[in-house]
Amino acid sequence: MALLDSVRNGARAILRTRSAALARRCTPYAAFLMGRAVGNDTTRWQDALYELLRHKGITQFAYVPDAGHSILIDRALADKDVHAIPLTTEEEGVALIAGADLGGARAVLLMQSSGVGNCINMLSLIKAGRFPFLTFVSMRGDFGEGNPWQFGMGQATAPVLEAMGVICLRIEHAQDVLSTASAALTMAFKSGQAVAVLLSQKLIGAKPF
């Protein structure tokens, strides 16, 4: 029995070593698929999220610049196979998503919670046309916020989105990013729903000013 146990343990150790070595060589998204934790010092969850979005066929990334989305924005700008589209105001992104869908493409909108307020009437388009809609919202006016100006829109973000028929999924921990984003992609592009993934300040860090 002791011999059998030691063989088993040895085999497990070899498998663990191999899978860790493989995970180090492959992309953050592949590492996630292999069950490796994402969100530690060596793997940025933002990279894994970008690769998930690409894997699911997103080809248009509309954004209003924001520190919380900077890695996603830089990845999209550097990717010759996608369109990275800087907006002057977030509501442009809502209309862009609908236009992309008419052409059979998938787009996402990257914005800060303040920008949600700029989108409200434009979300009528998503509702009237029953367009799939997916946005990633980096939160301000949230956990640990140090700028009092951010609380008005930050605290209203989820209620106003929900009032316009957008389902909100909130993420507080790095290990939940990919599973939540996967769920949101399915809800938007398989079920045709409007979905906002809220990246809380507990996840992205609060600004002290």
Place this chain on the structure above:
Amino acid sequence: MLDRAEAVPALIGRHEDFLIIAGLGGTASDVAAITGDAASVYSLGGAMGAACMMGLGLALARPKERVLVVTGDGELLMNVGALATIAVRDPANLAILCVDNGHYGETGWQKSHTSLGTDLEKIAIGCGIRQTRTVSSNAELAEGARLLRAGNGTRFIVLRVAAGEPPPGKRNFDGSLMRDRFRAALARAQ
């Protein structure tokens, strides 16, 4: 002043050459009068300010098709920053036709900013759109029609028309139906 009921069809010509996004209000009627209730048209009944950016998303998604946005001065002014966003990408297959009557016709003919000093072509130029025209006479229609079909960058045409009722085109208000049949028609065409 040009009559929109004659000038818009003269500029667009064969509408089957384009996938069309129509702004809400008068331009939705302008387009419906030309196309009937066609699958190649998505016309807005609300969400004012959406038309140009829908055109950008569609043009980027379908680089081999010609995309035409037909919208009014009021609708365009509501989201005029979209011209700056479009100029950054400058898709070759996108044309924007702004039917400018200088008024908000649906709400009681109040003057719009284009009757009060705003020049939309200059705004488009300032945003970085390189191919622009203002068409305000019959003599300029042929050049405008040519420019709508040119293929080397986004084009922006202001069509100055008299303030008056649009032609009685029957607008479709079912946004979901228009979405489904627009996508289905494109999928069939592939």
